[in-house]
Amino acid sequence: MTFVLGRDGDLEAGLSGHLGYYRALDGSRGAMLHVDLDGPHAVLIVGKRGYGKSFTLGVVAEELSRAPGVSPVVIDPMGVFATLAESAGETTVSASVLESPAVTPTSLDPRSWCELLGLSPESGAGGLVWRAAQEAATIEGMCTHVDASDAPGTDRRAAINHLELARSWGVFDDAGVSADDLAGGDVTIVDVSGLDSAPMNAVCRAIAEDLYRARVTGRVQRLPWLLLDEAHTFFTGVADPALRRILTRGRAPGVSLVLATQRPSAVPSVAISQTDLLLSHRLTSRADLEALERAQPTYLRSSLDERMPTAPGEVLVVDDATETVHAGRIRNRETPHGGDSPSASAVSITDERADRH
Numbered sequence: 001m002t003f004v005l006g007r008d009g010d011l012e013a014g015l016s017g018h019l020g021y022y023r024a025l026d027g028s029r030g031a032m033l034h035v036d037l038d039g040p041h042a043v044l045i046v047g048k049r050g051y052g053k054s055f056t057l058g059v060v061a062e063e064l065s066r067a068p069g070v071s072p073v074v075i076d077p078m079g080v081f082a083t084l085a086e087s088a089g090e091t092t093v094s095a096s097v098l099e100s101p102a103v104t105p106t107s108l109d110p111r112s113w114c115e116l117l118g119l120s121p122e123s124g125a126g127g128l129v130w131r132a133a134q135e136a137a138t139i140e141g142m143c144t145h146v147d148a149s150d151a152p153g154t155d156r157r158a159a160i161n162h163l164e165l166a167r168s169w170g171v172f173d174d175a176g177v178s179a180d181d182l183a184g185g186d187v188t189i190v191d192v193s194g195l196d197s198a199p200m201n202a203v204c205r206a207i208a209e210d211l212y213r214a215r216v217t218g219r220v221q222r223l224p225w226l227l228l229d230e231a232h233t234f235f236t237g238v239a240d241p242a243l244r245r246i247l248t249r250g251r252a253p254g255v256s257l258v259l260a261t262q263r264p265s266a267v268p269s270v271a272i273s274q275t276d277l278l279l280s281h282r283l284t285s286r287a288d289l290e291a292l293e294r295a296q297p298t299y300l301r302s303s304l305d306e307r308m309p310t311a312p313g314e315v316l317v318v319d320d321a322t323e324t325v326h327a328g329r330i331r332n333r334e335t336p337h338g339g340d341s342p343s344a345s346a347v348s349i350t351d352e353r354a355d356r357h
Ligand SMILES: Nc1ncnc2c1ncn2[C@@H]1O[C@H](COP(=O)(O)OP(=O)(O)OP(=O)(O)O)[C@@H](O)[C@H]1O
Pocket: 047, 048, 049, 050, 051, 052, 053, 054, 055, 056, 262, 312, 313, 314, 329, 330, 331, 332, 333, 337, 339, 340, 341
């Protein structure tokens, strides 16, 4: 029987992806490491800078792009995943990039609109936004709805000012993407790297919320996989509740989340405790190790002490489905990796200082 991470069944039991190889105690390469892509999962990829988190997230995306029945969406805050759409010889990865992403205002429900704008639904302005979001599908329509209400002028002005702020982010458009547009089989890379934190979070929340709702209502067939790089950025912003909902309730509607972060101590403990597959690259910060050990105490403490990865690409895998821990090495990328650090020596310099050398 060939073991598959994330499921209690062998390779023939359903869809899987090739993640890498087992790593023996002497560092040599072992059998292939497969991961379940058939059922929903909450995956956490951690590691200090430069040890392979984005690389690994890319490998997961490559495997998902070939799996029938799933819709992979990568939220890309550093702009390093567009390379998934670049052809690399024989590769069969199909991906498209949304370079200036906009989402439909109706992706967010009325409560989310209030949270997005920092307004309590119980306040005058918040109540107006809530009702406007129920009635209108565009920000213009919401403003018109607020303006036409018989609420006090101060509440109307406050609500409209907040809505105008959201409009100024340029990420809401009634022709923007919704879950229906993301529900194909190709990987969609949502490049939010040009956005400030608030609009970046708004896009992430809208997509996470709409994908979840689309599965609950049966609007989309394929199982969505939402992949987030630099995940701590979203848990400290307005995307947080939508991500928590997928973590705690995503399994039933079949929505998966793959989170990558260099700071496990900066994501909520629920993101670690709900994880059913942890891929840990090298970590050295005590705070980050403690955050993992606190939320996943059963297998981690001794495993991390004994088998801490030392080189980029090496991982320690903690698999909750089979209650096992494995040392592995992530396979090479098929598409180019976009997250390489720049090096000064690769820069072609024409100024005087370069001439001196
Ligand atoms: N599985 C792997 N096989 C081969 N090389 C790898 C692998 N994983 C990582 N590397 C190498 O390590 C480098 C750093 O990886 P990556 O960019 O994914 O790091 P990171 O942990 O995401 O860093 P950061 O936090 O700065 O984004 C890559 O550019 C690549 O050269």
